[in-house]
Amino acid sequence: MPVTIKDVARLAGVSNATVSRVLTDKPHVRPEIRQRVQEAIQALGYRPSRVARSLRVKRTRLIGLIISDIQNPFFTALVRAVEDVAQQAGYAVILCNSDEDIHKERLYIELMQAEQVSGVLITPTRETGSPARLLLEAGVPVVAVDRQMRDLQVDTVLVDNVEGAFQAVSHLIGAGHTRIGAILAPRVVTTGSQRREGYVQALKAHGLPVDPALIRTGQPRKAVGDRLAGELLDLPERPTALFCGNNLLALGALNAIRERGWRIPEDVALGAFDNLDWAALIDPPLTVVEQPVYELGQTAAELLMKRIQDASRPFQKVELKTRLRVRQSSQRPLSIDREDRR
Amino acid sequence: MPVTIKDVARLAGVSNATVSRVLTDKPHVRPEIRQRVQEAIQALGYRPSRVARSLRVKRTRLIGLIISDIQNPFFTALVRAVEDVAQQAGYAVILCNSDEDIHKERLYIELMQAEQVSGVLITPTRETGSPARLLLEAGVPVVAVDRQMRDLQVDTVLVDNVEGAFQAVSHLIGAGHTRIGAILAPRVVTTGSQRREGYVQALKAHGLPVDPALIRTGQPRKAVGDRLAGELLDLPERPTALFCGNNLLALGALNAIRERGWRIPEDVALGAFDNLDWAALIDPPLTVVEQPVYELGQTAAELLMKRIQDASRPFQKVELKTRLRVRQSSQRPLSIDREDRR
DNA sequence: TTGAAAGCGCTAACAT
DNA sequence: ATGTTAGCGCTTTCAA
Numbered sequence: 001m002p003v004t005i006k007d008v009a010r011l012a013g014v015s016n017a018t019v020s021r022v023l024t025d026k027p028h029v030r031p032e033i034r035q036r037v038q039e040a041i042q043a044l045g046y047r048p049s050r051v052a053r054s055l056r057v058k059r060t061r062l063i064g065l066i067i068s069d070i071q072n073p074f075f076t077a078l079v080r081a082v083e084d085v086a087q088q089a090g091y092a093v094i095l096c097n098s099d100e101d102i103h104k105e106r107l108y109i110e111l112m113q114a115e116q117v118s119g120v121l122i123t124p125t126r127e128t129g130s131p132a133r134l135l136l137e138a139g140v141p142v143v144a145v146d147r148q149m150r151d152l153q154v155d156t157v158l159v160d161n162v163e164g165a166f167q168a169v170s171h172l173i174g175a176g177h178t179r180i181g182a183i184l185a186p187r188v189v190t191t192g193s194q195r196r197e198g199y200v201q202a203l204k205a206h207g208l209p210v211d212p213a214l215i216r217t218g219q220p221r222k223a224v225g226d227r228l229a230g231e232l233l234d235l236p237e238r239p240t241a242l243f244c245g246n247n248l249l250a251l252g253a254l255n256a257i258r259e260r261g262w263r264i265p266e267d268v269a270l271g272a273f274d275n276l277d278w279a280a281l282i283d284p285p286l287t288v289v290e291q292p293v294y295e296l297g298q299t300a301a302e303l304l305m306k307r308i309q310d311a312s313r314p315f316q317k318v319e320l321k322t323r324l325r326v327r328q329s330s331q332r333p334l335s336i337d338r339e340d341r342r
Numbered sequence: 343m344p345v346t347i348k349d350v351a352r353l354a355g356v357s358n359a360t361v362s363r364v365l366t367d368k369p370h371v372r373p374e375i376r377q378r379v380q381e382a383i384q385a386l387g388y389r390p391s392r393v394a395r396s397l398r399v400k401r402t403r404l405i406g407l408i409i410s411d412i413q414n415p416f417f418t419a420l421v422r423a424v425e426d427v428a429q430q431a432g433y434a435v436i437l438c439n440s441d442e443d444i445h446k447e448r449l450y451i452e453l454m455q456a457e458q459v460s461g462v463l464i465t466p467t468r469e470t471g472s473p474a475r476l477l478l479e480a481g482v483p484v485v486a487v488d489r490q491m492r493d494l495q496v497d498t499v500l501v502d503n504v505e506g507a508f509q510a511v512s513h514l515i516g517a518g519h520t521r522i523g524a525i526l527a528p529r530v531v532t533t534g535s536q537r538r539e540g541y542v543q544a545l546k547a548h549g550l551p552v553d554p555a556l557i558r559t560g561q562p563r564k565a566v567g568d569r570l571a572g573e574l575l576d577l578p579e580r581p582t583a584l585f586c587g588n589n590l591l592a593l594g595a596l597n598a599i600r601e602r603g604w605r606i607p608e609d610v611a612l613g614a615f616d617n618l619d620w621a622a623l624i625d626p627p628l629t630v631v632e633q634p635v636y637e638l639g640q641t642a643a644e645l646l647m648k649r650i651q652d653a654s655r656p657f658q659k660v661e662l663k664t665r666l667r668v669r670q671s672s673q674r675p676l677s678i679d680r681e682d683r684r
Numbered sequence: 685t686t687g688a689a690a691g692c693g694c695t696a697a698c699a700t
Numbered sequence: 701a702t703g704t705t706a707g708c709g710c711t712t713t714c715a716a
Contacts, residue, residue: 002480004709015687020711028685050456051402052709054393055692062436062457070422073415080412083439092453094404095437097425111434114392115404134387138344222619251619258623277564277593278618281600283625346693357703362695370701394693397708 003044012040023048054116063091063304064112064120066105069220070097072248074274074293075123078145081297082121089305091118098125100189100219106131113138119304124149126188141307145300148190148317155307156317157300161191164289164322165198165243166205168271171287172241173206175330177269181214181232181239183225183249192217195245195273214239225252233260233268240268241330247274250286270329284328292320345386354382365390396458405433405646406454406462408447411562412439414590416616416635417465420487423639424463431647433460440467442531442561448473455480461646466491468530483649487642490532490659497649498659499642503533506631506664507540507585508547510613513629514583515548517672519611523556523574523581525567525591534559537587537615556581567594575602575610582610583672589616592628612671626670634662 005023009016014033021029022037029037040046054060065082067075079095086093094117096108102125109131112120119141124130128151135142136152144156172180182199185192196215203210213235216228225248232239233256244250250272257268264270264284272279275290299318307313347365351358356375363371364379371379382388396402407424409417421437428435436459438450444467451473454462461483466472470493477484478494486498514522524541527534538557545552558573560566567590574581575598586592592614599610606612606626614621617632641660649655 005711006709016710017687017689017712018685021686024711030685033685047452047456049397049458049709051393051396051458052692053711055391055397055694055709056711058692060393070418070425071415073413073418076412076415076418079437080439083412083437087449092436092438092450092457094434095421095425096434097422107429108434110389114389115434116391116393251623254623276620278620278624281593281596281625282620282623347695348693358694359696359703359705360701363702366695368696372701375701391693394708395695397710398693398695400708 003046005046005048007044008037008040008046011044012037058116059118060116061091062094062115062117063301063308064094064096064108064115064117064122066096066098066108066112066120066122068098068100068105068123068125069248070095072220072246073276074247074291075146077293078123078297078300081294082301085298085301085305091305098123100125102126102131109134113140119143119308121145121300121304123147124189127190127193128188139311141304141311143300143304143307145296146191153315155300155303155315157296157303157320158190158318159291159296159320159322161194161322162198162201164273164291164324165195165245166202167198167322167324168273168287168289169199169202169243170206171324171326172243172269172271172330173202173208175241175265175269177239177241178208179211179214179237179239180208180241180243181229182216182243182245183228183232183253184215184217184245185220185249186217191220191273192245199243220246220248222248222252222255225249226255227252229253229256230259233257233262238268241265242268242270244270244272247272247276247279250274250288254282264329265331269331275325279325280327284331287327287330288325290323290325292322295320345388347388347390349386350379350382350388353386354379400458401460402458403433404436404457404459405643405650406436406438406450406457406459406464408438408440408450408454408462408464410440410442410465410467411590412437414562414588415618416589416633417488419635420465420639420642423636424643427640427643427647433647440465442467444468444473451476455482461485461650463487463642463646465489466531469532469535470530481653483646483653485642485646485649487638488533495657497642497645497657499638499645499662500532500660501633501638501662501664503536503664504540504543506615506633506666507537507587508544509540509664509666510615510629510631511541511544511585512548513666513668514585514611514613514672515544515550517583517607517611519581519583520550521553521556521579521581522550522583522585523571524558524585524587525570525574525595526557526559526587527562527591528559533562533615534587541585562588562590564590564594564597567591568597569594571595571598572601575599575604580610583607584610584612586612586614589614589618589621592616592630596624606671607673611673617667621667622669626673629669629672630667632665632667634664637662 218224558570
């Protein structure tokens with residue numbers, strides 16, 4: 001029923017080989033024949049089956065994109081960038097949501113293999129032991145974005161998380177805080193461990209003690225941020241400032257603070273990763289570490305395209321810089337002054 | 343190089359037909375043989391080529407999802423729901439971002455066809471003349487989500503936009519506003535035209551005049567919302583309340599209001615579509631029309647699955663209800679009281 | 685410059 | 701219950 005290359009060949013009065021040559025822009029076709037074939041294609045509304053072509057040439061025009069949370073606007077912006085680059089290069093993207101779940105990650109990686117995509121972009125849920133190894137073994141190019149995979153040889157594009165966290169926490173310290181809570185992703189994901197590292201370094205650099213009780217980790221989701229912030233705020237010796245590892249954790253923390261009827265930054269100051277549209281519009285505007293998220297996705301996608309072209313090129317790790325945006329949520333807290341009244 | 347069905351057959355000492363039977367869970371295979379085949383599959387780490395299978399059975403385990411703005415959290419939530427349903431049913435989703443651009447929409451629809459997806463979910467950029475017609479002609483099931491296509495026979499899942507807008511605007515009227523501006527998507531998309539309809543109906547129902555100068559439309563993006571809100575606020579006889587057709591337009595309006603140093607709701611009240619996490623956290627909390635967005639995507643995806651099963655089932659249009667969430671941004675404006683002082 | 689024909693990996697009809 | 705074989709739609713030798 002659907003029109004195939006044979007139908008076109010018949011109508012144009014040539015062999016399918018010739019049609020194929022026209023289709024793939026091969027030389028050695030008389031312009032006049034080429035013309036006739038193209039007309040036949042038009043007339044029949046023919047679209048070559050990518051499936052058949054893929055089977056033949058053993059590669060598809062698909063790339064896989066496995067992100068860990070589609071509801072996180074940070075990843076969404078990443079998707080946007082990848083989509084743009086892929087489209088430009090004539091690729092479509094299969095999007096999968098691993099949901100921070102290593103089993104789903106594996107499931108999708110196997111799918112990518114079965115689907116024979118040309119390459120895969122992934123924000124791995126774990127620093128080590130990612131099933132992405134299967135892809136590499138099968139010769140499928142992989143690029144890690146936003147997060148690293150320490151035990152795999154892949155191109156990597158991420159942000160200088162340590163420095164970003166260091167700046168944010170140093171800023172809070174500069175505002176007079178000495179007890180700063182941290183709400184982070186688990187250590188098994190690089191954004192968790194590296195931002196923790198930046199947090200710790202900042203404390204140490206300013207001669208402050210590192211209190212493990214002030215560091216909480218969990219899946220980067222709003223509900224988790226809410227819970228973890230609550231735990232910190234309800235501590236007997238509670239922190240006067242909170243540093244949140246990403247936008248969803250911040251959203252949750254915001255909620256926890258609001259629920260307790262506390263004010264920012266008077267009762268508790270706040271700093272977080274990710275500069276989303278709403279960050280500047282909330283009350284008070286949120287101090288954030290801005291990530292060049294579009295560039296992150298773009299760079300990663302471009303690297304993947306290059307590796308698809310040339311599998312033997314040297315691997316590289318690109319580290320983009322963040323930018324601290326100071327707003328009111330981190331201003332010098334009144335509680336410092338209050339200490340005089342004790 | 344990659345292991346094929348033949349390799350498995352050889353190792354298991356059977357024919358490829360038998361391996362295929364095991365693969366597709368067909369009957370008529372001795373348990374003992376089935377066992378042996380499965381072991382061979384394990385041993386070789388074999389994954390059947392979906393490409394080859396697709397070519398053979400003339401359908402893929404892929405569905406296409408064409409949304410109009412990946413950066414809009416509303417659509418993102420939709421993606422999430424679709425992904426969940428698809429995965430459950432053993433499908434992967436190819437995600438495409440039409441960017442509210444009919445040409446990109448067409449491009450992706452042609453891609454879907456070439457990729458031979460089993461079905462397509464789409465949030466069409468136009469009410470009529472969508473290239474989705476090509477898919478239907480090729481026998482590919484299509485379901486419209488969030489927006490309608492008036493000239494195509496497809497299953498449709500959307501929200502009662504007229505009622506949602508009606509409630510929001512009626513609420514603003516109830517708060518004492520008589521000049522209410524509207525910032526909406528263009529009329530060619532149903533969410534634009536239907537929400538406009540609800541706005542107009544609300545004004546008329548309360549005996550208020552409909553002033554075309556107070557209705558502005560544009561692409562649903564933050565920058566556009568900013569500009570359109572600015573135009574309305576700078577009017578000689580400016581509105582005392584703004585109704586925004588979606589979350590991005592609201593974000594822009596918020597910005598415009600803030601830039602002018604005005605307060606909400608004292609200087610201008612605000613109501614909008616979409617209840618995102620930040621809506622309750624901004625200053626002041628935003629009154630919104632909440633859409634059951636996950637259910638929207640879920641229902642649409644389920645409908646698509648059903649139609650893939652049975653192309654001849656009757657078409658249906660599902661209309662989900664919205665819910666008005668009244669918060670402070672729409673409270674009775676002080677400016678009403680101020681009129682006494684004029 | 686063009687065509688004939690093989691074959692990519694799989695499924696399914698048919699044979700045994 | 702299992703194997704043999706044709707063929708899905710395309711690309712790509714190879715020959716003409």
